[in-house]
Amino acid sequence: MGLICASLNVRNTAEARAAMLRARAAGADLAELRLDLMAEFDLPALLAGRPLPVMVTFRRQDQGGGRALGEAQRLALLDQALALGAEYVDVELGSEAGIRRAGPGKLIVSHHDFAGFPPDLQTIARRIAAGPADIVKLAVTPREALDCLALYELPAGLGKPAILIGMGEAGAASRLLALRFGACLSYGALAPEECTAPGQLAVAEMVGAYGAKAIGPATRLFGVIGDPIAHSLSPAIHNAAYRQMGLDALYVSFRVPAGSDAGGFLRSHARLGFEGLSVTLPHKLAALAAADGADQVARKIGAANTITVRDGRLLADNTDADAAVGELAAAFGGLGALAGKTVLVLGAGGAARAVAWGLAARGGARVVIANRSRERGMNLAAELGAEFRPLDSLAGLAYDALVNTTPLGMHPGVEVTPLAAELIRPGAVVFDTIYNPLETRLLREAKERGARTVDGLGMFVAQAARQIELWTGREAPREAMRRAALEKLRRS
Numbered sequence: 001m002g003l004i005c006a007s008l009n010v011r012n013t014a015e016a017r018a019a020m021l022r023a024r025a026a027g028a029d030l031a032e033l034r035l036d037l038m039a040e041f042d043l044p045a046l047l048a049g050r051p052l053p054v055m056v057t058f059r060r061q062d063q064g065g066g067r068a069l070g071e072a073q074r075l076a077l078l079d080q081a082l083a084l085g086a087e088y089v090d091v092e093l094g095s096e097a098g099i100r101r102a103g104p105g106k107l108i109v110s111h112h113d114f115a116g117f118p119p120d121l122q123t124i125a126r127r128i129a130a131g132p133a134d135i136v137k138l139a140v141t142p143r144e145a146l147d148c149l150a151l152y153e154l155p156a157g158l159g160k161p162a163i164l165i166g167m168g169e170a171g172a173a174s175r176l177l178a179l180r181f182g183a184c185l186s187y188g189a190l191a192p193e194e195c196t197a198p199g200q201l202a203v204a205e206m207v208g209a210y211g212a213k214a215i216g217p218a219t220r221l222f223g224v225i226g227d228p229i230a231h232s233l234s235p236a237i238h239n240a241a242y243r244q245m246g247l248d249a250l251y252v253s254f255r256v257p258a259g260s261d262a263g264g265f266l267r268s269h270a271r272l273g274f275e276g277l278s279v280t281l282p283h284k285l286a287a288l289a290a291a292d293g294a295d296q297v298a299r300k301i302g303a304a305n306t307i308t309v310r311d312g313r314l315l316a317d318n319t320d321a322d323a324a325v326g327e328l329a330a331a332f333g334g335l336g337a338l339a340g341k342t343v344l345v346l347g348a349g350g351a352a353r354a355v356a357w358g359l360a361a362r363g364g365a366r367v368v369i370a371n372r373s374r375e376r377g378m379n380l381a382a383e384l385g386a387e388f389r390p391l392d393s394l395a396g397l398a399y400d401a402l403v404n405t406t407p408l409g410m411h412p413g414v415e416v417t418p419l420a421a422e423l424i425r426p427g428a429v430v431f432d433t434i435y436n437p438l439e440t441r442l443l444r445e446a447k448e449r450g451a452r453t454v455d456g457l458g459m460f461v462a463q464a465a466r467q468i469e470l471w472t473g474r475e476a477p478r479e480a481m482r483r484a485a486l487e488k489l490r491r492s
């Protein structure tokens with residue numbers, strides 16, 4: 001099991017002491033003191049009576065250090081820290097011979113690459129391990145999340161503990177995943193607003209939401225791929241579910257850019273040990289194409305939002321359709337009540353395909369598709385045996401329910417709405433699949449006109465719950481997932 005180290009962003013001794021207390025309260029095991037970033041410090045005062053073990057660093061300038069200091073003076077400071085009882089000092093590869101080991105603290109020898117991902121990672125790691133280091137540290141910058149696979153192979157062959165970090169957004173998941181593959185420590189920021197690097201997480205979130213201190217070789221792996229993905233609620237709700245279920249499992253997000261090989265990504269992570277992956281925009285079609293097998297719903301919809309890895313095979317599912325149908329069925333008092341109802345679906349993209357297919361095939365509803373681009377809308381309508389209406393000829397349509405599957409009204413464009421208020425039918429059910437914000441302008445106006453409203457969070461939780469059930473064979477705790485989503489939305 002790994003340690004969580006809070007990277008402190010402080011300017012002087014007083015701030016450092018306050019930050020160490022906050023780090024301890026957040027659940028950090030130790031705090032990193034970057035002396036090179038501090039304008040003023042008194043090392044004995046800094047270390048005397050410290051509330052947490054510390055890792056002391058005065059980063060060399062060519063390795064990202066904040067300011068220059070003569071090499072002898074720099075190393076003397078680290079020796080002084082060891083003599084004062086610092087639990088760890090971190091010195092750059094090439095400078096380690098200058099450390100006299102004036103105390104029992106452990107020596108971390110590190111190599112940073114802020115510009116790229118060294119092809120000779122193994123060689124660098126072995127070079128560090130062959131020297132006086134107690135702990136090998138590599139912080140490198142992957143171009144894409146796939147690069148990080150090379151990091152996870154390192155601990156097994158080194159014979160010494162390792163700290164392995166993929167910096168930047170492409171390395172974000174490595175801050176947790178490296179712990180699963182044998183890294184002994186990971187860094188976090190004191191608070192979300194104090195994150196100093198993209199991909200960095202706050203200590204409290206690592207320890208609380210991700211259960212980072214319990215991550216070990218037996219931790220089951222799940223995740224989500226998409227682009228953009230940084231603000232996805234999926235990690236919050238999946239990890240909350242695993243905590244509630246008492247499962248030793250971790251769910252991480254990967255930014256897999258549009259145009260990259262999503263199928264290859266899924267396959268390599270299946271080989272790495274991932275048991276399930278959620279798939280979101282823009283990879284739902286590619287996920288289906290890459291799968292070795294697919295359930296009927298995913299095939300009919302032509303898109304997969306779920307990959308389950310079974311005996312090394314990728315199996316595709318689509319849990320959006322049932323999730324959406326469940327929401328509307330609940331609003332009408334049961335699945336049976338949906339049959340024959342007229343449902344106007346706004347949009348003809350991926351979500352619309354799942355929603356419209358589910359409503360027609362599972363619910364027996366009469367679906368009407370309205371979409372900006374006529375051709376896309378007509379094609380979907382034709383596939384489903386549904387009616388198509390251009391967006392500007394909806395007046396007079398007597399629908400029982402309306403479903404918005406366009407992104408219109410989603411944060412930050414909250415003042416936009418996909419349908420003029422006067423076209424909302426009093427008494428109809430209006431379901432907006434958007435969940436950020438929970439009450440969109442469409443739902444606000446629907447309430448004002450006497451319609452019944454359904455927000456998108458229930459569908460979001462339901463599709464994720466079904467994924468967990470596919471992957472674990474156990475019932476997912478929907479209430480805990482909903483609470484986690486609301487908490488995350490409130491904080492963001």
Ligand code: NAP
Nearest residue numbers: 347348349350351352372373405406407433434456459460
């Ligand atoms: P998508 O495949 O890109 O489809 C977007 C649809 O919205 C297309 O039909 C597009 O019309 C239409 N659209 C986009 N911008 C528009 C505009 N300015 N004016 C009019 N129509 C516009 O995206 P998707 O995967 O279907 O996702 C769409 C939304 O569904 C997401 O933003 C999300 O909020 C929601 N969703 C929610 C859940 C949930 O669990 N609650 C799950 C999935 C999706 P064209 O065909 O003309 O481009």
